[in-house]
Amino acid sequence: QIGKIHVNKSQKGNRLLDLLQNVEYMFENVAADYVFGGQSCALFLSCKYHLLYGHYISNRMRQIKSFRNKILLVLVDVEHNSHIIRELSQLTMHHDFTMILAWSLPEAARYLETFKLYDGRGSEMLRHKPKEEYTEQVTESITTVRGVNRTDARVLLENFETMRGVMNASSEELSICPGVGEKKVKRLFSTFTQPFIPTK
């Protein structure tokens, strides 16, 4: 039972359900449309439906209280939708729902599956993985300067050996590096030497 999405009976006939391939579901008497676990649930809304029954969704949202994560999964199936999205944004902000947009049924189904599967999963996937590789680190740092590319990063390190060398090079020294033109020299030099805090 735990491995299944609990689906509100009102969702019977929603084609979304046919597209759930990676998780199972069962109909249950629940307040929300889809319940993934004790903490999280979702309401499903298609924009077409919303255009017809404008008050429906806010009523539903008002009824759902006891979840930590409340999702409004919106199927964007109307062409001119910006006013709908705008309105729904307002509603979700007001009712403490988080809005997720899907542009197709398979996409919406994928969201449901993922919500079920990732319920209770840790945040490692979102965290910064420090770049282990020295080369990558250097490239990342140097290419942060606008207009400077990976090749330049290589050339620079090749010429100055260390990052310390690169950062302490004079403009003249920088300009000798093949492929590093005047503009780049200027940008690099000023990036390395410009004070962090402007001198008063």
Add this chain to the structure above:
Amino acid sequence: MSLAFHREIVSELLDEDGLTVISRGLGLHKIILSLIRLYADSKEVVFVLGVPDEEQELFVEELIEEGVPAQNLPKTSMTGEAVQDRYKLYVAGGVMFATPTSLIMDLLYKRIHPQQIKGFIITNAHRRHIRLLMTDTSTESFIVRLFREGNKRGFIKGFSENPEGFTSTFNHVQKVMKYLFVRKLWLWPRFRDRVDENLKSHTPDVIELHQPLTPTMVKIQDAILEIIDACLKQLKLSPHLDIETMTLEECLFREFDVITRQQLDPVWHKVHKQTKSLIEDMKNLRRLLDQLLYYDCVTFYRHLELLRLRDTSEHTPWLSMSATDTLFRMTKQRVFIPKRVAKDDHNEKSKKKIKTPTKKDGGPIIDLETIDPNLVEILGEDSRTSVAESENSMENSAENSLENSMENSLDSSKGSIDVETSEKVSVDVEVSEKTSIEATTVVVVDETKQEETIPEGSQTVDSTENSQKISGRDEADSDFIPVLEENPKWVLLSEVLGEIRQEQSTTDDRSPVIIKIRDERTSHQLQEFLRMGSKSMLEALLHSYLVSKKEREEEMKARQELEASIMSNYNASASNHTMKVAQRIAAATHKKNSKKNVKKPPRKRASVSPNYGNLLKMFDSSQHVKSVHRKTKPVKKTVIEIHDEGEPEEKKIEDEDLDLRPEPPKKMEYSKEKEHIFYVSGNKKILEEVRPRYVIMYDGDISFYRKLEVFKAENPGVPLRIYWLWYDESIEERKYMTTIDKEQKSFERLIAEKANMIVPIEQDGKTEITLPQDLLPQSNRKGGKIANVPTNKGKKILVDSREFRSALPSILHSKGFDILPHSLDVGDYILTPDVCVERKSIPDLYQSFASGRLFNQATQMCRHFKRPALLIEFHQDKPFNMQEEIPERINSSAIHSKLVLLTYHFPLLRILWSRSPYSTVEMFEDLKNGMEDPDSSHIGVIHTADELIDSHEDVLRTLPGINSTNVGEVMAKVHNLAELSTLSLDKMVKLLGKKNGEALHHFMNHKGRVEFENAVE
């Protein structure tokens, strides 16, 4: 200002506001100068935007010379200047060069009122708008709008020397005019009658000299073109690019980058890696075309090698092309060639041949085409590749043979001959010889001794002498001989100089000759050439190249030893040896650092020192050239060897370093005494000051040529002859022609556009508050109701100053919001005391998910605000959806998975989905509706910003050991990045804690070069 058309331009400008587009080189500088002069003593401020720093200085100098009193000179508001000072300057009035970013802050903070501004002079009016798709949202247009809203009288004058900039997109010029609030467009192409009349009367005497490229250069050029063409074809297959009609010709210009970037930027996260690297490759290849003409052969070779290093590790389809093969081979051939071929051509004379630098046609240029291309290893001359690989790498070993032989001459001079190992070595010698047999005549060693089994992990490369080789030296010594092809223009240049000197000797004219070149590098190169001749110059370059290569290999060797010894000592746990090796490496590092202290120039040209003589001798006599070899060798042995060659050498380096080091390229200085002056660009007054009679166009430049035309017309009495040096049939010529052609076509288009242009009378913004049409909301549901008197008047939004790079702040302001720029540590927009918004464009979203940045940002927002929100902003020209394929299975790297996880971990975080910046503004309106304004004093996470934060902070944040919690402290305690990089380990640990400090110290001081080549990406 003596020419009639100059006067006309200024007089039309004085009557009315407008945009002036003028051909390059026709004297825009003078026009701006006269305007600055005119407003110098104005009571109110006149801002000049878009003038580069050097030119600002030049303006000031020129005005000083004209005797403009100090208080009336233009002021420069450099970034980083304190607010109070700027305030004073604003009150004082007069002309000011401003940076848009600081000016926009001051206008928004009302440090300057529009009424205090007399007007704007905006140069490079086209510029910002090539990159930004939305012309009306650039910072300049924001500034001008703020100005026009608060000041109906002031003037706005825009300038550009770049007509192409206005024709890149449809109606561009009208959009620019709209944002400038001007109604007039003046066009001054070179072909306009009044310009032509002025210049035609006295034209300089032009002698065009066409110099053919050497056959190798032609082959290289053709090869590069072929590769670019192939890349283009490949690129056309990309679904994200619409470049069907693009020709090879068009790829040769920078506009190509602009166009591709424009098309790809909004979908950058989706663009296939291969497409990205294709674009990057094409950029590099295009540069190679130029570099072929102006780098010397050694530098070019070196540069190409670097490119290749990058490419071995990345996905680059062009590497497998046959043209690529030609490119690498020919490039190498300009530097050195295998001796066998030289011998074939010149029989026994090869030794003598070495002495003569190869001339264009006469030299021993050989055709390697006959050699089985499979044997021509073009990827990794790098000796770290496995032996197995090197079996195939004839060229590889052949090349190394030259280098190693030179290194050997180093070694031998120290007498570290290792005869004992000769048996073992011979095995390896043989391996290498087998590989190089196709290309080189080498002494054949006992084939029977060959062992195929070479233990893995213990391979090292070294150069050792051995008896067999010594005995066979006569034949084997010079497998490779330097060719060192000189650039054809060098010879031409010295001939022309000679001719001029001869002519000068008959008259009493002693004015220096001006040589127009493209950059400082060329100036340095030509100075060296004229001083020491091409031969010794190129030899020195080759020499330094080889030495740096040797150094690199040594370092690598030491590293491998360390690894190997760790391996070998693993079981015995006898770490003594490892320690020793580690010390060696440390010592080597130390040596390098100490060298750095003597201010060694980066190319290490100088560090060659101790064996300088020897190596040069080698060029002459080729006594020590031997064949390359790979070998297996007991690790210990190698260690000792390195040790032997150690310290004494280094000491010498430090001493001699100073003498041999070439003068670093200095800023162009010139005096009338000099015979010739190398001129790059910048000093616009050089012609007036030098009054040259002879100018050599070493690198053709249309803008400089026009300057000469103008100068000649202004000074009809001074005879002026221009020698124009061309590479015949070269890319240089083609590019020049295309440039002229494009300029002309652009002007023609602008003329046509101007003829049909209907400019509304209120476009000058002087009558009432008008918002440019584009700023109105895109979908207005209130059918027909004409939009809207802004209802957001006075509502405050705190905006992170970095956000000013995007369109949103400008649009928010146009909707009546009060924009307060701050440097926000958390979020991008703070709408109410509770609501904080982090804005992400789609590519940003992907990128910040990948880097983990979004996680940190969300954490911070949720910590400090009750109602944080992530705003996902789509690009208005792209479809409004994620455009993501739904794979069969749930994939942790999919954007859906990440969004789901984000909502789970930040239940407080709301997500706003916005179609475009205009939708965003509407959402902000909703969110602010009836809410309190944010107050910066309530929130501890922000501080006022006077400047846009520059990339130095962004770079800082990428450094290992730096994170969002310590970045502020680092910035407070350390002056700049350069200083940070030099901190000792202790200090870094003190600053950042042990782990972070060590990480940062390692990052700064680690020698990354070696890993570069092995990097797998």
